[in-house]
Amino acid sequence: MRFHGEILRCALLGLAMLSPFAANADSWQQIQREAEGQTVWFNAWGGDEAVNHYLDWVSGEVKRHYAIDLRIVHIADAADTVKRIQTEARAGRKTHGSVDLLWVNGENFRALKEANLLQTGWAEQLPNWRYVDTSKPVREDFSVAVDGAESPWGSAQLTFIARQQQTPEPPTSPQALLGYAKAHPGTITYPRPPDFTGTALIEQLLINLTPQPDALKQPPNERTFAAVTAPLWAYLDQLHPLLWRQGKDFPPSTARMDSLFTAGTLRLSVTFNPMHAKQKVAKGELPKDSYSFGFPQGMIGNVHFVTIPANSSARAAAQVVANFLLSPEAQLRKADPTVWGDPYVLAVDKLAPEQRKALQALTPENAPPVLAEPHAAWVNALEQEWLRRYGTH
Structure with a gap:
C-alpha cells in the first residue's frame, strides 16, 4: 500500500x-x-x-x-x-x-x-x-x-468461530449456547483454565450471568464471592456434561481447539482475536466457510x-x-x-x-460491543475455584 x-x-x-x-x-x-x-x-x-x-x-x-x-x-x-x-x-x-x-x-x-x-x-x-x-x-x-x-x-475480543454450513444461525447468549450444546452434545468445549482464552470465557459467562456485575470492577471479596459467582457454577454444572468428552477433559489451548474444529470433532472454536478466523482461512488452516461471531449484547475485550x-x-x-x-x-x-x-x-x-x-x-464486520474485563484479581480467584470444582476429573 x-x-x-x-x-x-x-x-x-x-x-x-x-x-x-x-x-x-x-x-x-x-x-x-x-x-x-x-x-x-x-x-x-x-x-x-x-x-x-x-x-x-x-x-x-x-x-x-x-x-x-x-x-x-x-x-x-x-x-x-x-x-x-x-x-x-x-x-x-x-x-x-x-x-x-x-x-x-x-x-x-x-x-x-x-x-x-x-x-x-x-x-x-x-x-x-x-x-x-x-x-x-x-x-x-x-x-x-x-x-x-x-x-x-493491539486490541482483542473474545470471539467464537463456527462454520456456515453447520451453524448458519449461531447462539446469541449463554442460554442459547447451552441449548446448542444440548442439540449437539459432545461437539463444543473450551480451553482448560488457566489458558488465557479459557479463563476469558469463564469471565464472559460470569459477566452475563451474575446478578452483581458491579462487584467485578473491584477485587473479589471473600464474603460475597460465592453469591456473585453462584450462577456461573450452576450454568457450568449444566453445560459440562454436554461438552466434548463430557467435560472430563479440556483442550490445553486454542490451537488444539482449532485442530479439533478443523477435523470436524468440534462445531465451535474460540479465540481472543476477532480476526483469527479470517487469518487462518486465508492460510488454509481453517475450513473456508469459517466465520466469527459473538453475543450481540457484548463480548469481553481488552487492549x-x-x-x-x-x-x-x-x-x-x-x-x-x-x-x-x-x-x-x-x-x-x-x-x-x-x-x-x-x-x-x-x-x-x-x-x-x-x-x-x-x-x-x-x-x-458486525463486531459486538466490547465489555470491560473484571478487575485483574478475579483471574486467579476464578481459575482456582474452577480447578477446585472441575480440574480433578
Whole structure:
C-alpha cells in the first residue's frame, strides 16, 4: 500500500517535530540518538507463527531505521518473565536487567506495577501516541490504572468461530449456547483454565450471568464471592456434561481447539482475536466457510500492551521500538489477516485518508460491543475455584 510521503516518513521514523508534543521534540530526538546501537531484549509470546514472522519484520525495520538490535525472546507465558523480573529485583539487580521490553497485560502487568518494577510515565510521551484511540481502554488494564507504564499495541475480543454450513444461525447468549450444546452434545468445549482464552470465557459467562456485575470492577471479596459467582457454577454444572468428552477433559489451548474444529470433532472454536478466523482461512488452516461471531449484547475485550521493566539497560531503544509499534504502517501490517490479523489500537479519524481507508477495510464486520474485563484479581480467584470444582476429573 502506498502512503503520502510525509505521513509515511513520520510513521516510519517517528519524527518528533511532527508530533503535537512539540516541546518534547528535542528530548525525543535525544532518546533516538541514545537508542542507536542499543540491544533490546523483547520478551513476547511465541506460540503463533504469524506473530513470530511479524516480529521478525519489526526487528528488521528498527534495525534499518534506528540502528537498534531487537532480539525477540519467544516465551510461552508472560508470567514466567514476570517471575524472572521479580527474582532480579530481589537480588538487587537495579540495572542491566535481562528484559528490556515485555508484551504484557492484565494480572502480569498488575503484579509488576504494584511492585514498582516498571518504568512509568513514558507511554503518552511517545510521538505516535497522537494516533491512539483513547476511547479504547488504553489508560487502564483489567481495571488497573496504566499511569504511562505500558504502551498499547493491539486490541482483542473474545470471539467464537463456527462454520456456515453447520451453524448458519449461531447462539446469541449463554442460554442459547447451552441449548446448542444440548442439540449437539459432545461437539463444543473450551480451553482448560488457566489458558488465557479459557479463563476469558469463564469471565464472559460470569459477566452475563451474575446478578452483581458491579462487584467485578473491584477485587473479589471473600464474603460475597460465592453469591456473585453462584450462577456461573450452576450454568457450568449444566453445560459440562454436554461438552466434548463430557467435560472430563479440556483442550490445553486454542490451537488444539482449532485442530479439533478443523477435523470436524468440534462445531465451535474460540479465540481472543476477532480476526483469527479470517487469518487462518486465508492460510488454509481453517475450513473456508469459517466465520466469527459473538453475543450481540457484548463480548469481553481488552487492549494488550508493551512495557519496560525499571531495570532495563536499553530504556531509550525500548521506547523507540514501542513508538514504532504504534506507527500507522506497523499497525496496518499487524491488522492484515494475511500477516497476523491482530486488531489495531489507532483512531481511524486521526490518520491520513489512505491509511484510514486501509485500516477500515481490516475492521472486523458486525463486531459486538466490547465489555470491560473484571478487575485483574478475579483471574486467579476464578481459575482456582474452577480447578477446585472441575480440574480433578
